[in-house]
Amino acid sequence: MIKKTSAPAPPGMSSRAGSVLAPVLGWATQLGAVRASGSTVECDDGRSYLDFAVGTATLALGHGHPAVVEAVERQVRTLMHTGGVFFHEPMLDLGEALQTIVPDGLDRFFFCNSGTEAIEASLKLARYATGRQAVVAFTGGFHGRSMGALSLTSSAAKYRRKYRPLLPEIVHVPFPSAFRLGGDEAATGAALAALRDLFDLRLTPGEIAAFVIEPIQGEGGYTPAPRRFLQELRKLCDEHGILLVYDEVQTGFGRTGDWFAAQHFGVTPDILAVAKAIGGGLPLGAICARKKITDVWEKGAHGSTFGGNPVCCAAALAVVETMKKEKILDKVRVSGKHATERLLEMKKEFQVIGDVRGPGLMIGVEFVKNGREPNGPLAETVQAKCREAGLILLSCGQAHNVIRFIPPLNVRKADLDRGLDLLRDAIRHSV
Numbered sequence: 001m002i003k004k005t006s007a008p009a010p011p012g013m014s015s016r017a018g019s020v021l022a023p024v025l026g027w028a029t030q031l032g033a034v035r036a037s038g039s040t041v042e043c044d045d046g047r048s049y050l051d052f053a054v055g056t057a058t059l060a061l062g063h064g065h066p067a068v069v070e071a072v073e074r075q076v077r078t079l080m081h082t083g084g085v086f087f088h089e090p091m092l093d094l095g096e097a098l099q100t101i102v103p104d105g106l107d108r109f110f111f112c113n114s115g116t117e118a119i120e121a122s123l124k125l126a127r128y129a130t131g132r133q134a135v136v137a138f139t140g141g142f143h144g145r146s147m148g149a150l151s152l153t154s155s156a157a158k159y160r161r162k163y164r165p166l167l168p169e170i171v172h173v174p175f176p177s178a179f180r181l182g183g184d185e186a187a188t189g190a191a192l193a194a195l196r197d198l199f200d201l202r203l204t205p206g207e208i209a210a211f212v213i214e215p216i217q218g219e220g221g222y223t224p225a226p227r228r229f230l231q232e233l234r235k236l237c238d239e240h241g242i243l244l245v246y247d248e249v250q251t252g253f254g255r256t257g258d259w260f261a262a263q264h265f266g267v268t269p270d271i272l273a274v275a276k277a278i279g280g281g282l283p284l285g286a287i288c289a290r291k292k293i294t295d296v297w298e299k300g301a302h303g304s305t306f307g308g309n310p311v312c313c314a315a316a317l318a319v320v321e322t323m324k325k326e327k328i329l330d331k332v333r334v335s336g337k338h339a340t341e342r343l344l345e346m347k348k349e350f351q352v353i354g355d356v357r358g359p360g361l362m363i364g365v366e367f368v369k370n371g372r373e374p375n376g377p378l379a380e381t382v383q384a385k386c387r388e389a390g391l392i393l394l395s396c397g398q399a400h401n402v403i404r405f406i407p408p409l410n411v412r413k414a415d416l417d418r419g420l421d422l423l424r425d426a427i428r429h430s431v
């Protein structure tokens with residue numbers, strides 16, 4: 001339950017926004033959030049919503065988890081900022097805590113403020129450490145919007161329109177989407193063939209600094225890469241001295257039921273970019289990499305004034321400790337299995353659901369027509385009906401036809417079931 005701690009905000013934030021904000025940011029709703037707790041957000045229309053968007057897959061422990069709030073309050077009073085002048089304990093404590101959860105060997109960290117910055121740092125480190133320039137990314141990937149990260153992003157043409165020229169020597173190859181290409185093996189075969197063509201026709205492997213891939217595409221449609229594809233990509237990287245970079249900005253910190261998708265797939269990258277959930281709602285990003293790679297990155301070759309700010313690091317440490325203490329990974333596996341089973345029942349009931357795919361609580365529900373054709377308008381209708389009924393969900397995918405089912409990782413069973421009931425009712429009233 002949300003405790004009312006102050007007078008409600010005046011209604012209609014969206015109507016005020018036009019006179020103060022640049023219109024460029026694409027808000028997912030026209031609602032203004034007033035206060036929030038756990039899975040619930042109270043909005044300026046006087047209603048409470050079940051929030052299964054969680055700050056775009058950010059609030060792993062829901063809104064305002066007491067351990068995170070307490071850590072932040074304590075840190076704000078003790079030491080708020082050092083800006084690269086002094087070492088501070090929260091950053092070192094966090095680094096040591098991360099060493100206990102990251103994939104094997106990725107035990108050196110660089111902290112920044114966001115996912116985009118983590119990708120930017122990964123790109124720079126990959127070029128710096130290999131002395132090579134070309135970087136290969138995958139179609140449909142979202143990696144951020146700064147000029148470097150945007151050069152890797154290819155999930156929507158509108159993100160790139162009017163910003164060219166982007167970074168040179170970035171090449172895109174098709175992402176292996178099992179649903180679109182007829183299963184894991186067919187998708188793996190097609191993507192490997194595209195890589196062979198790339199090596200034969202456009203770019204020799206010795207020129208490539210890195211492959212950058214989301215092991216499960218987020219914005220691109222909640223699409224997991226087949227395990228065998230990642231294994232083959234790892235082999236190609238090892239054979240040709242190419243660095244494998246995972247963008248785990250969305251998949252990281254328990255979303256998949258493992259700490260990282262790298263562990264879920266059993267394939268370890270050389271550089272792992274994280275953000276979103278790590279900060280428990282505060283802005284923090286990081287890259288995790290092997291020592292032999294970070295040792296090459298000379299002092300001053302990269303940096304950030306706010307990156308790894310003490311307050312954000314204290315929040316992140318509270319996230320990691322709480323996730324361990326509350327056995328969140330086990331909870332994600334149980335809740336994820338339950339939600340997936342119920343969504344698969346809905347798939348049987350409604351032909352418009354073409355696919356339900358996990359893992360964990362990173363579940364995509366793909367809406368289709370005529371078999372496998374994307375049905376964006378239907379997904380939009382379902383999303384709107386959910387919102388009217390009090391459930392906030394986000395969509396993704398090239399045609400915006402995939403609904404992301406991403407409750408907080410510690411979602412209570414009653415809330416999870418309520419969300420599933422509301423989604424089912426919304427689909428029933430939309431078809």
Ligand SMILES: Cc1ncc(COP(=O)(O)O)c(C=O)c1O
Binds near residue numbers: 144
């Ligand atoms: C996979 C992935 N990479 C990078 C980013 C960019 O992160 P940020 O918005 O924190 O800069 C996002 C954001 O949605 C993301 O989902």
